Amino acid sequence: MPAALRRSPAATVAKYAALLCYLVFALFPLYWLIKIAVTPDALVFTEGTQVIPSAVTLDNFRTVLLQTDFLSYFGNSLYVSLGTAAVTTLVAAAAGYAFSRFDFAGKKLLIAVMLITQMFPLLMIIAPIYKIISQVGMLNSLTSLIVVYTAFNIPFATFLMQSFFDGIPKDLEEAAMMDGSTRFQALYKVVFPLTLPGLGATLGFVFTAAWSELLFALMLISKNDAMTFPVGLLTFVSKFSVDWGQMMAAGVLALVPSCLFFIFIQRYLVQGLTSGAVKG
């Protein structure tokens, strides 16, 4: 296939045309989001469907940041996502290490259970979780969200971490253990520095997953000052559905953390995801 493409000029043109189509399809919606966000309010209705706005303003961003609750939503989401990412990565690193380095009774069963949690409809447990959390009086608490999200993300994060540990030769820590250090010391001094990229990638994946979770947050959070970004934005949209510029400015702001993490994990994306997927 590559050889055939190299030969004919028509094929080369077709290839670059296809590349361009994919690029436009991927970027156009995001361009539009940013475009409406920077279009001045007065122009939104007259040139709403024009591809390039005739004037550009940052007013919408200013209003969203200073006059609405979005900063508080943003802070809540950041707290929940960072908390979830940190706890999940820690727990998943320990579990992934156990899967990678030990053979023990019940290993297959545990892996099967973790795979199954990835497949059944998570919405199935939304009602029981709501009841349990309301009974312990933790509704509207960001901590309850962190606990729930952590449990949801552990299986995938564990498989991801396991694939990173599998890539580190066992001999390294065995050598350290021969020299008299305990397994934990070997883990801390030898394995941990080598798996930093893996930890980073896992942090990134879990962060983005927690950042975009909507349905459980809608169910568990109803107080305005505990709302995460998705819940806040959705409430805003259903209440003030004509402030297009402001909504989209808020949307652009929601995009920022995910994109930062995405750039950060880009490198590990193909390698990490696929090695996990092949094994899973």
Place this chain on the structure above:
Amino acid sequence: MEGRAVIARATKTVVPRRPRARRSLYLQYLVEPFAYLSPAIVLIGTVILIPLIIGISYSFQSIELLRPFDSGWVGFENYAALWSDRKFWIALENTFFWTFWSVSLQFLLGLGLALLLNTQFFGKRLFQALVFLPWAVPTFLSALTWAWLFNPVIGPLPHWLADLGILSEPYNILGDPELAIWGPIMANIWFGVPFFAITLLAALQSIPGELYEAAEIDGASAWQTFSKITLPFLAPMIAITVMLRTIWIANFADLIFVMTGGGPANSTQILSTYIFTTAFRKLDFGYASTIAVALLLILLIYSLIVLWLRKKLIKI
């Protein structure tokens, strides 16, 4: 720890070593892995598995938060109600439509992208980062963005569709029961193509290059190379990815919930959004759990069929 090691070394000659060694072996192989695993096990158990069992038990109860005194065990009453619920059958049909079109279009476009990314061209690294970007966009934001694109006041799509003659006039297809479901499907394709591309690209890269060289020497056409080398090598990966993705998309409620809320007139209601709206808006937990059990059974049957097919195909 250090101290104990020193003592052990010092008393080495006096104390017989064997029981100690056996104990540490025992520790190492039976207890230690579970020490690392226990936080994960406890969290998954309490947050997912126990609620799952409770959820199944809910489907045999009447639990409506708005009518707290009506609760209690009702046997199969919920299931009987489900059987005669017209909305359930509509949602079931929509689930098939939504899942089939989302998965097949995501797969085809993802395969195309993976094949392109497997060749050499100028600016490949940047291109790859940019086309994978939608995958990083939070789902609620993908949903809102596409809902806005379909809005005739601020979005270009209705006007373009009208110019192409697909729509008679620029109106919002999300409000048209005939077409509404294509809105979330479009958003889903946009969001899901990178995932397929990433997985298929990795599979492509694992195909040995010599095979292509041999095919070139033998004068194989591009189509022959693709159908005789690429596709057979990709097949196992395709099977697994498509199966997992089908399940995931059938469960995926966010896009539809944000874009249409299941409307207009239930034309975009799928089972997972029906579960969520029943639990979230009506607070009818018993019935929501019943729909969820039905969805679970359908997915289970689907997986069993796929696994059975896979076994059969591999035998040949």
